[in-house]
Amino acid sequence: MAELWLRSFAVALSTVRRAHDDDNVRRWFADVVVPQRETWVAVVDGVVCGLLVLSDAELEQLYLEPAWRGRGLGDQFIELAKTRRPNGLELWTFQVNESAQRFYVRHGFVEVERTDGLRNEEREPDARFVWRP
Template identity: 75%
Template sequence: MDTTELVFRRADDADAGEIAEVWLRSFTAALPTVRRAHTDEEVRDWFSYVVVPRYETWVAVADGSVVGLLVLDDGELEQLYLEPSWRGRGVGDRLVELAKQRRPDGLGLWTFQVNEPAGRFYERHGFVAVERTDGLRNEEREPDVRYMWEPLGE
């Protein structure tokens, strides 16, 4: 039985580098066929200078290390990524519940169509697919799907 204590807290500037590393490892593990639109260094800069300072960013921390991240912007769940070894351990479930608590009027998000596990995950949490695109509107040029969660729908 895993007895590691998880702490969920708002991210601060000191977390940005570790958050970026989790994002990079998670993206690589979950989306091996998706072309990344930015270099590792650009991703690190984006978290340091854009995401953490400007958006509501949360981290899940275990044993002093970031194992998950959640980024909210208005009614959008912009980012939810987990350290690959932490998938399937309830961290994502808790981050989605946190997002719903923070945005009780509803949430929207985009995920890539190829990421079927993410689609199943969000559907288990009450999100409904409302739009599919050919990917021409995202930087990766990867077909994606829009999900919405409304509290009355649960």
């Protein structure tokens, strides 16, 4: 999962400064994400090609292998997230990630807040989106 996250982040968010090096990302997945979050993966031919991480009502992570973008996998993950959290979801995305914002809006999320990024580790302006059924 961490390897997919690293590849996807590098492609989708190439202008965003990462707050943690590769080894710290791997440890975070092993020590925090997998044991403490509701985590779903899509696997094709034994390789993780997508991941979804939910924490309470937050859609915390949705990352796809770059080759799997635009093939419906993200749509399936959003439907799964809505099924798992039928009372609503919220998420943060970086403002520079316009394709993610279009994706979430297409799935019924509404932007409710923008920040200057001072509250996230990357110090990157971000936006909060909410979905309510």
